[in-house]
Each structure stands twice: as structure tokens, then as C-alpha cells.
């Protein structure tokens with residue numbers, strides 16, 4: 186179950202205190218979506234992944250920390266304009282504010298892309314599918330404007346473009362990715378994506394729908410085709426795979442995904 190708790194936080198930008206909600210613990214049942222949005226119950230904690238200062242509008246995972254350049258973004262006219270935008274669902278707006286801080290204040294385009302994807306999830310929860318589609322395209326643009334993406338991110342970009350209804354773009358990204366040496370589970374997810382793209386299907390699916398049941402996968406291994414350690418799927422950085430030990434099979438793949446998201450945000 187999810188445990189939320191109230192916490193009083195002093196904002197590092199304006200110095201004022203406010204009451205925020207912390208996530209003590211949460212759990213995940215089942216597989217994440219193909220873009221790695223986690224399953225319940227962690228899924229529903231999305232509104233609490235970043236805090237917003239009610240006094241100055243600063244948004245961060247913890248309001249108690251800020252750099253000088255980030256503080257300048259919070260005081261800038263574009264930030265104030267976005268902060269006052271009444272057309273955006275509240276939590277989508279909040280993630281977009283965080284994305285602006287990361288892009289303009291920290292120069293971290295991949296993290297800005299992640300927060301923009303979170304904004305898309307929040308837009309979807311607010312029944313704004315058109316906005317969600319646009320935000321997914323924005324997230325892809327931010328990823329592509331940053332450092333070269335690895336195959337894990339590229340596979341998620343396929344899903345972001347497909348969910349945004351850009352089937353041509355998703356197909357091109359999938360074709361490019363097919364030329365790489367992918368491990369078995371990633372190759373299966375990619376093949377599943379290619380079927381969805383061909384069918385012009387922009388609906389949400391989980392990784393569980395892309396992978397056959399474990400019983401049909403007796404030879405799945407935890408390593409890449411050439412025996413290299415398998416890269417974490419979906420995060421630029423993650424825990425290294427085990428160096429030795431029994432092959433965990435498909436359950437290991439999903440278990441590792443859960444570990445990537447373990448303990449909430």
C-alpha cells in the first residue's frame with residue numbers, strides 16, 4: 186500500500202514554509218506501461234512526485250534545495266507565465282515548471298524530457314489526450330536535443346511517438362533501433378511496438394502485454410546476445426545486472442524493472 190505523510194518544508198527560493206505531502210512508501214503490482222509509467226499503487230502517487238511552493242511557485246522533488254541558476258529561472262517571466270497558465274491541468278503544469286527549471290536552469294535536457302513525459306501522464310489522468318500527445322512529442326524533442334540516447338531510451342521514444350499518434354516517426358525510430366544488438370526482452374518489446382505501429386494503434390499497453398508468459402520463455406537470459414551485461418531498460422543509469430548466479434528468466438526482467446522504480450520517487 187501507499188503511505189503518504191504531511192511534512193513542513195522551507196522553500197530554498199523564497200524562504201517561506203509550506204505543508205507538503207511526502208511519500209513514505211508505495212508498491213507496484215504488475216508490469217509498467219511501455220513508456221515505463223509504473224503500475225499501481227505507485228502510479229497514483231504521481232501528484233506527489235514534485236512539491237510546489239504556494240508562495241513563490243518553485244517546483245522541485247524537495248523545495249529545500251535549489252541552485253542559483255535554477256532560482257533565476259523561477260523568477261523569470263517565462264516561468265511566471267507558465268505558472269499562471271489556467272489552460273493546463275494542475276499537475277501537468279507543475280511537471281512542466283520542473284522541466285523548465287531543469288532545461289533552463291540546470292541544462293539537463295534528458296531530465297527535462299522525463300518531467301515533460303510525467304506532465305503527459307498527468308494530462309492523460311486529467312482526460313486531456315490531445316495535450317498528452319503534444320507533451321509526448323515535446324518530451325521526444327527534448328531527448329533528441331540532448332546527448333545521444335541509448336537503446337533503452339530509444340525504445341521508450343518509439344512508444345512516446347506511437348502514443349502521440351506519430352506512426353511514421355515511431356516507425357522510423359523502431360527501424361533505426363532494429364539495427365542495434367538488442368537483448369531478447371527488448372527485441373520482443375520492439376517487435377510488439379512494430380505491430381502496434383502497423384495497426385496505427387495509439388493505446389496504452391504494459392510491458393507484460395509485449396512479453397509472452399514466462400512458461401513460453403524457457404531460454405530467456407539476463408545477458409545480451411554477445412554475453413555482455415544487459416543494460417538497464419528505460420533509465421540512463423541503473424543498478425548493474427548481477428555478475429553471476431542463476432538466470433532469473435522473464436520474472437527477473439520484470440522484477441528488475443520494479444527495482445528500478447522501487448521505493449517510490
Ligand SMILES: [Zn+2]
Pocket residue numbers: 196197198199200201238239240241242243
Ligand atoms: Zn517559495
